[in-house]
Amino acid sequence: HSIICIVGARPNFMKIAPIMAALNALKPALEVTLVHTGQHYDVAMNEQYFQALGIPAPDINLEVGSGTHATQTAEVMCRFEAALEGKNPTAILVVGDVNSTIACALVATKKGIPVIHVEAGLRSFDRGMPEEINRVLTDQISDMLFTTEPSGKDNLLREGVAAQRIHFVGNVMIDTLKNNLPRAISARKIASDAGREDFLPEDGKYAVLTMHRPSNVDDEVVLASLINTVVSISNQLPVIFPLHPRTKSMLHKFGLEKLLDTPNILLLPPMGYLEMLGLMQGATVVLTDSGGIQEETTALGVPCITLRENTERPITVEQGSNTIAGQNPQAIMAIFDDVMRTGGKAGRIPEYWDGRASNRIADLIAIEFGIPRAS
Ligand code: UD1
8 A cells, every 4th residue: 555645835744744654653554655746945934844843855846836826736736647657556645725735636536546635624715715725626526534623524514525534533733733842942042043132021922923825915005004013013012923935025025124124023034843833832922814823822722813804713713712803903903902911812622632633544544445554
């Protein structure tokens, strides 16, 4: 038996690490290989993650790089199809919702190769979001679907996915979080390494901001308004802001960098995994438009303000520490003020976010494909 695992973009890396480790425990009956599509290629966006998480070097790198959605998706498809030439894997395994996820799933299913989708069934119900299209389509052509929260199964059943294909296993991102928390790097060290040992106040309190969704950063008026809101927040609490390449280039394009040139905002390059973990863990509050960070803050019990109108991860609001704020400055400030006054939502840990999701996945894959256990 053999399974080809696929990664492409940053949020895939922390999901694949524990899955590959769990699948590798099925050796020698199972051969596990890794294909990197090259959707993310900067050192800060990928190599740092491979190193920090101990992900094996990819067996194949398709080196697709950036492009329009059509170009990027099509390039992955063409190159992945060629890479499958002469191979007859038992299945391919994709994670998440990036362009590489749908591209590889589509190639494999048309070749008659079963597709395993980890993190299936999440829905924002916002088709303006490229990831939502990727999620809906990938789930329709997947053979085994692993969900992170109960909403996933409800969504899949409503879309006609057969119940026996759906498996609620929990959240592999939280496996990675638990494995790496002891090695997390503190904000104080990060600020000091950036030459700003004076950045954090005596009490050590700070906010973390991440932002990269096209809906937040590609429109000048929206981006300017969000940045002005962040500046207001920084008057009360210092803000650490690692910049995604897309956001950096948009700030430059619209000439908005100067707004951020204040002593209470620390701009940083994209952080490695252990740095980001430490930043979140020590934060008073995290502001983000990321999907994964909504989950990680829930697992850490740190209040999260989501700068989006919706979430595909409703459990982080229902049970976790997340609040949906949208883009409106008053709404964001009201939630921020509440966090400052009350400490914000603590929440509780959702079911199966226990660090064992990858083991459940490997067990179910072994049963599904009849892969014998080593002992
Ligand atoms: C992608 C995912 C998004 C995920 C995000 C996390 C899709 C549709 N989107 O968005 O779901 O949350 O990754 O980071 O797949 N760039 C670099 N270096 C890189 C990669 C990108 O400079 O290593 C720049 C390029 O200018 C590129 C832009 O960032 O055009 C966007 O990259 P792309 O991979 O298209 O999408 P992301 O916005 O990163």
